[in-house]
Amino acid sequence: MRYLTTLKYIDVVAKEGSIRKAADRLAITSTALNRRILAIEDEIGHPLFERTPAGVRLNTAGELFVQHIRSQMSDVNRVLSQISDLSGIRRGHVRISSGPQTISAFLPREIARYREKHPGVTFQVLRKNSQSAVESLVSHETDTAIIFESLLPSDIQIVSSVSQIVQIIMSPEHPLASKKTLRLQDCLGWPILMPSENEGIRTLLNVGQVQQATPLQTIIEADSFDMMANYLIFENALGFQIPISIKGQYGIYSHLKAIPLDHRDCKPGLLHIAQLKGRVLPVAAAKFQDQLVQRFNEAFPEDTI
Amino acid sequence: MRYLTTLKYIDVVAKEGSIRKAADRLAITSTALNRRILAIEDEIGHPLFERTPAGVRLNTAGELFVQHIRSQMSDVNRVLSQISDLSGIRRGHVRISSGPQTISAFLPREIARYREKHPGVTFQVLRKNSQSAVESLVSHETDTAIIFESLLPSDIQIVSSVSQIVQIIMSPEHPLASKKTLRLQDCLGWPILMPSENEGIRTLLNVGQVQQATPLQTIIEADSFDMMANYLIFENALGFQIPISIKGQYGIYSHLKAIPLDHRDCKPGLLHIAQLKGRVLPVAAAKFQDQLVQRFNEAFPEDTI
DNA sequence: TAAATGCGGTGCAATTTTTGCATCGCAAAA
DNA sequence: TTTTGCGATGCAAAAATTGCACCGCATTTA
Incomplete structure (x- = not known):
């Protein structure tokens, strides 16, 4: 959309933090880009960018305007896809x-x-x-x-x-694999694969863990559940997962056993x-x-x- | 905003129903306007207007696009006013x-x-x-x-x-002015000022009226409540109003008496x-x-x- | 039935806007 | 102190928009 080019340019400049870098990415001269920005700032009557020695940075007005730009652009895309939906x-x-x-x-x-x-x-x-x-x-x-x-x-x-309740996943050969439910105490002796701090499951587990006297023996902390699931093939460790990840049992999870963690230790998320x-x-x-x-x-x- | 001109043009063309008329209003040539429209239709890959011998009319795609345009333009205004709000x-x-x-x-x-x-x-x-x-x-x-x-x-x-309950308004000298509440029967002998059919009050009154044997004697039907209120100075008639119109009693309503209509005859709106x-x-x-x-x-x- | 009116579309030249090059001034980094 | 990288600017080239004259077409009018 041609009438959106200036807006697009501003968005890119905001993301790159530099007019020259943005111009490079947009395959135009920094001059042209610079002048477009000066022009629209003039039109708005208020600068959008703060000029620093290292480049430019959005000021408050710029933040407002860029947010508007993004919503505009995605709305245009929506309308265009709706229109092309009409024919075909x-x-x-x-x-x-x-x-x-x-x-x-x-x-x-x-x-x-x-x-x-x-x-x-x-x-x-x-x-x-x-x-x-x-x-x-x-x-x-x-x-x-x-x-x-x-x-x-x-x-x-x-x-x-x-x-979603939290489940403990393990190899089917694991000694705990036959249990119906597990408590955190049951996991104390085993090596643990722990999700990263900023994962939702970790938040739920943290609540349960503070009540424990002895901490779990975390051997790997990772933000990839696939990695942890695959690791269970090689070592008799324990990992955590929620049902939706396993439901249907295909792919790497098909060889794993999943047992619910007792609700007293971990509330559903x-x-x-x-x-x-x-x-x-x-x-x-x-x-x-x-x-x-x-x-x-x-x-x-x-x-x- | 310069980058919105084409959009503004399309909006005007849609409203005028003719490129030439719109061009006239926008103080440009019909040629220029026509070409802008052709250009954007080409860009979208779908016509926005249906060409008729008398002018142009939005097609489905055009309706979608114009709706988008209007929301864009009012959002731009919002952002601009927010920005100018920042300084001053x-x-x-x-x-x-x-x-x-x-x-x-x-x-x-x-x-x-x-x-x-x-x-x-x-x-x-x-x-x-x-x-x-x-x-x-x-x-x-x-x-x-x-x-x-x-x-x-x-x-x-x-x-x-x-x-809001419906009230009956009248001159303070009206014989009914001393009552605490009124029923529709009480109004039967008096000339009535009736709100127009597409007013909300009328909808509420219609419900009550169908239960009446004899209809009210409507002498004036109007969509102006002020006109009706002023009329009450000159003839001992009855009008209808809701409390918010009268609350505070200033202006033309200060000389009028308002009495609630019994809820059995008319529900609140x-x-x-x-x-x-x-x-x-x-x-x-x-x-x-x-x-x-x-x-x-x-x-x-x-x-x- | 024929002329007239009003519509959108188009070729071409004039005009306006946008772009790119060379270059400046400035501030942080080396 | 020099160097580097940044945004800004004067000027000419390039690209776009615009206006004029005119076309074809359908409806309305005489």
Whole structure:
């Protein structure tokens, strides 16, 4: 869209923090870019950037304006995809950010299912922790997000939530594999694979752990649940996971045993589908989000909110 | 804003229904305008207008795009007013549509009160019935609306509501003026000033009237409550009004007597403050809306929802 | 039935806007 | 102190927008 070029330019400058770098990326001269920015600042009657020796940085007005720009651009895309929807088969692009719990096992199946019906739709999947997932929604980088156990700011709208208990995963040959449920005490003797501090599961586990006299023996701390799941093939250790990551038992989780952690040690957490409040999603993204919500309902009928 | 000119042009063409007329209004040549439109249609890859011998008309894609344009433009204005808010005193512009019940007595006082605190803020007040008030919100013509007793579509957000009984107004010398409450039967012998069919009060009265054997003697049907109120000076007739129009008793209503209509004949109606769902209002409009909501609460503490 | 009116679209030249090059002044880093 | 990298600016080239004259077409009018 031609009339959006200046806006796009400003966005890039804001991201690069330098007019020259941005000009380089945009394949134009820094002169031209500089003058476009001066022109629009003049028009607004207020500077958007603070000039520093090292480059430029958004000031308050700039922050406001860039936020507006991003919402404009994603809204244009929505309208354009709606328009091209009018003439012909459904095409579109869905941008989703997801925590490590759902990105590996849950999402691939859902995307495949969606693309069976709408082969023209493409996807962009970003692996994000809770906080950066929220940021990606606010900056219009993604349309929808799956976020586990996090307090969400007021400009985020929760579309659906499902309650997820924490499970302990291990090799089927593990001595504990035959139990129906486990308590944290049972894990004391075993090597532990612990999710990173900024993962939702860790938050839940931390609550339980403070009541323990002796701490768990964490041998690996990682933010990749796949890595930890694969590690269980080689050492008789214990990892943590939520049901949605394992449900259906395919891929790397098919050779693992999952046992619920007793609710006295660890409360269930909430897995949210969320979007930016007040935003109208592109057709494809909205439809995919609907599918995810429906999937939550089907897979965990008792626990969906 | 220069980068919005093309969008503005399209909006005007859509409103005028003719490129030449729009060009005239925009003080440019029809050629230039025509080519801008052709260019953007080419860019979108889909026509926005249907060409007829008499001019042009939006097609479906055009409707989508124009809606987008309007939301963009009002959002730009919001951001710009926010930015100019950063440097200096509060300025701004509030656009409000209001039914005849509130526009005459309630709004003037509220606007004056607001301007005492923020003399820089200007107002645009449009007198609208329920349906056109909703339309003005959807088309971003106004920021907020006061709507009486109407079902609102789902893209309108009700910010606050207050319950309003219907009162009968008359000259203080009227024989009925001493009563505490009135029933519709009491009005049978008297000439009646009846609000127009598309007013909320009329809807409420219609419900009561169907139970009556003999109809009311309507001598004037009008959509102006002021006109009807003034008429009561000259003839001993009866009119209808809701408390918010009279509260405070100043202006033309100060010489009138208002008596509640019995609830068996006429249920209370709801007076809504509403805005377009998902829209972020400009600072000034948001503040003024807040004031209105607070006013509802103060004036009718029992009946505000 | 034929002329007239009013519509959107187009070729071409004039005009305005945007861009790129060379260069300046400035401040932080080396 | 020199060097480096930044944004800003004067000026000419390039690109875009605009206005004029005119076309084809459908409806309205005489």
